[in-house]
Amino acid sequence: xxxxxxxxxxxxxxxxxxxxxxxxxxxxxxxxxxxxxxxxxxxxxxxxxxxxxxxxxxxxxxxxxxxxxxxxxxxxxxxxxxxxxxxxxxxxxxxxxxxxxxxxxxxxxxxxxxxxxxxxxxxxxxxxxxxxxxxxxxxxxxxxxxxxxxxxxxxxxxxxxxxxxxxxxxxxxxxxxxxxxxxxxxxxxxxxxxxxxxxx
Amino acid sequence: xxxxxxxxxxxxxxxxxxxxxxxxxxxxxxxxxxxxxxxxxxxxxxxxxxxxxxxxxxxxxxxxxxxxxxxxxxxxxxxxxxxxxxxxxxxxxxxxxxxxxxxxxxxxxxxxxxxxxxxxxxxxxxxxxxxxxxxxxxxxxxxxxxxxxxxxxxxxxxxxxxxxxxxxxxxxxxxxxxxxxxxxxxxxxxxxxxxxxxxx
DNA sequence: TATGTAATTTAATAAGTATCTAATTAGATG
DNA sequence: CATCTAATTAGATACTTATTAAATTACATA
Numbered sequence: 001x002x003x004x005x006x007x008x009x010x011x012x013x014x015x016x017x018x019x020x021x022x023x024x025x026x027x028x029x030x031x032x033x034x035x036x037x038x039x040x041x042x043x044x045x046x047x048x049x050x051x052x053x054x055x056x057x058x059x060x061x062x063x064x065x066x067x068x069x070x071x072x073x074x075x076x077x078x079x080x081x082x083x084x085x086x087x088x089x090x091x092x093x094x095x096x097x098x099x100x101x102x103x104x105x106x107x108x109x110x111x112x113x114x115x116x117x118x119x120x121x122x123x124x125x126x127x128x129x130x131x132x133x134x135x136x137x138x139x140x141x142x143x144x145x146x147x148x149x150x151x152x153x154x155x156x157x158x159x160x161x162x163x164x165x166x167x168x169x170x171x172x173x174x175x176x177x178x179x180x181x182x183x184x185x186x187x188x189x190x191x192x193x194x195x196x197x198x199x200x
Numbered sequence: 201x202x203x204x205x206x207x208x209x210x211x212x213x214x215x216x217x218x219x220x221x222x223x224x225x226x227x228x229x230x231x232x233x234x235x236x237x238x239x240x241x242x243x244x245x246x247x248x249x250x251x252x253x254x255x256x257x258x259x260x261x262x263x264x265x266x267x268x269x270x271x272x273x274x275x276x277x278x279x280x281x282x283x284x285x286x287x288x289x290x291x292x293x294x295x296x297x298x299x300x301x302x303x304x305x306x307x308x309x310x311x312x313x314x315x316x317x318x319x320x321x322x323x324x325x326x327x328x329x330x331x332x333x334x335x336x337x338x339x340x341x342x343x344x345x346x347x348x349x350x351x352x353x354x355x356x357x358x359x360x361x362x363x364x365x366x367x368x369x370x371x372x373x374x375x376x377x378x379x380x381x382x383x384x385x386x387x388x389x390x391x392x393x394x395x396x397x398x399x400x
Numbered sequence: 401t402a403t404g405t406a407a408t409t410t411a412a413t414a415a416g417t418a419t420c421t422a423a424t425t426a427g428a429t430g
Numbered sequence: 431c432a433t434c435t436a437a438t439t440a441g442a443t444a445c446t447t448a449t450t451a452a453a454t455t456a457c458a459t460a
Contacts, residue, residue: 003216003219003220004216006213006219007213007214007215007216007219010210010211010213010214011210011214013206013207013210013214013284014207014210014211014213014214015207015447015448016203016204016207017448017449019203019206019207019284019287019288020203022288023287023288023291026288026289026291026292027291027292031406031407032406032407032408033405033406033407041448041449041450042449042450042451043406043407043408044407044408044409044449044450044451044452045448045449045450046407047407047408047409048408048447048448048449049448051408063457065405065406065457065458066404066405066406066407066456066457066458067405067406067407068406068407072288077284077285077288078285081281081282081284081285082281082282084213084219084277084281085277085278085281087219087223088219088222088223088226088272088277089226091223091226091227092226092227095227215417215418217418217419231436231437232436232437232438233435233436233437241418241419241420242419242420242421243436243437243438244419244420244421244422244437244438244439245418245419245420246437247437247438247439248417248418248419248438249418251438263427265427265428265435265436266426266427266428266434266435266436266437267435267436267437268436268437
């Protein structure tokens with residue numbers, strides 16, 4: 001659950017001293033002593049706030065001799081800002097999409113899954129018909145975690161309980177854009193890229 | 201200072217229960233009892249959180265008989281999310297713009313201000329040449345407060361110590377888009393609208 | 401090695417907050 | 431009016447957090 005991450009991002013920004021730190025750092029990197037002086041607090045307080053900001057990935061640091069220079073992590077500042085909006089509306093968006101899915105498509109999907117899987121969730125056989133095969137693949141691949149990186153071994157172990165021919169299934173995942181592979185690491189593609197059986 | 205507003209926005213979102221409330225409300229309006237049950241907390245706790253969310257303008261409410269229905273304030277949810285980024289980078293952006301101003305422009309501006317104003321800041325005469333006049337007007341108008349509303353009398357009193365012909369200066373402010381007037385109330389225009397002497 | 405500087409850790413304090421129970425308010429309805 | 435329901439308030443408790451002074455660590459350098 002990334003809820004924790006979003007909460008800690010907003011906690012990090014829920015304090016005026018920390019926001020002022022960020023405003024100062026927008027001008028360029030600054031060390032602890034300087035920040036302490038500008039904000040009229042002790043260096044210990046800066047350390048405290050820097051820890052929170054670091055945990056939320058809002059700042060970077062660089063050491064030069066005794067001195068540690070803090071700077072903004074622009075990437076995360078920009079990206080996390082809208083993450084909350086995504087989180088709030090995501091579920092409802094998925095539901096709306098589901099509503100849009102035609103009754104007939106729902107029925108077909110249901111029947112394919114019922115017919116090709118055992119009650120224990122094992123795939124009896126890989127459908128020959130493309131449309132049905134895609135339904136089956138999507139059903140299986142959906143049980144993988146979004147954004148997580150998998151080794152090939154992990155993918156194999158994930159597929160094995162579903163179907164003995166894990167190599168074929170794994171290959172089909174890639175072929176139909178459900179996943180992508182980079183240096184032996186597998187990851188789910190965003191759903192928009194998945195092959196669409198609804199249009200066949 | 202709108203820092204407080206931004207802090208309270210992030211405080212509002214710095215709690216998992218409140219985020220879950222918002223996620224539920226994204227599906228549609230809900231009353232306190234229902235939220236309490238879904239989140240496994242008491243109605244008193246919902247009241248507490250609703251207060252925080254209301255203070256940050258993240259929710260609206262509607263009363264029907266005994267029941268109060270909460271709903272999302274989509275507008276503020278979307279707008280506040282990026283406000284923090286604006287705040288952090290605003291100052292630095294203004295500074296960078298200044299850096300971009302050409303050396304020759306800086307020199308001209310300096311010399312016009314030096315030549316047309318007394319050391320006490322009084323305008324010796326209104327320049328005839330448009331470019332120089334704009335530099336002078338910009339210099340004077342910049343001392344007004346951004347976002348503040350002024351009566352005509354206030355504007356006159358502001359200009360008087362600078363130049364006796366306050367009516368002309370005031371008219372020029374409007375003419376060159378430094379300010380706008382609505383029902384006798386004057387306000388600064390955003391800088392993007394100001395007449396640009398740099399391009400003449 | 402001794403000394404100095406920047407940062408962190410620790411321990412203490414004060415303030416803030418999430419949650420609950422119990423009491424209270426506000427409104428609706430029989 | 432008596433009663434019911436939903437919401438709020440008040441008071442209590444436990445937890446978190448912002449801040450500081452003092453002690454400690456990590457480096458650098460004379």
